[in-house]
Amino acid sequence: MEPLIALVVGFLGARLAGLAGVSALDGWHPALRVGLAAMFLLTAFAHFFPRLRAGLVAMVPPRLPRPELLVTVTGVLEVAGAVLVLIPAAAPWAAAGLILMMLAMFPANVSAARRQLPGVTPLGLRTALQVLFLGAAALVFAG
16 A cells, blocks of 8 residues: 555656746656656565565565566666656657556466465555556656
């Protein structure tokens, strides 16, 4: 649920800044880019913070090799996507990359829910959130 909060708070904060006169954030699209960046910076943090990282490593489906490396790589990609989505010229490409990454990572969420790992969001709610996150990234991609 924290990623959703980061997306919404980032979006609303940026939108308010735009309405207050910050011209770079004047509009829903730049505000959505900020919200998406906030969300991915938050989720990337979990990839490197030891207590949260262990849970992410456990979520990697058992059939995949080197789960620690996969968690590190996806964390780095999330940071890169978050930074690049803030650059207007790079935002569509960054959003496309984030969409592909979310689609590639979703099976890990399904696997974790089926294995009933502790602290994992139930699959129905996780699927709804994933659709929302994909939609936000698609709106950034579409411009």
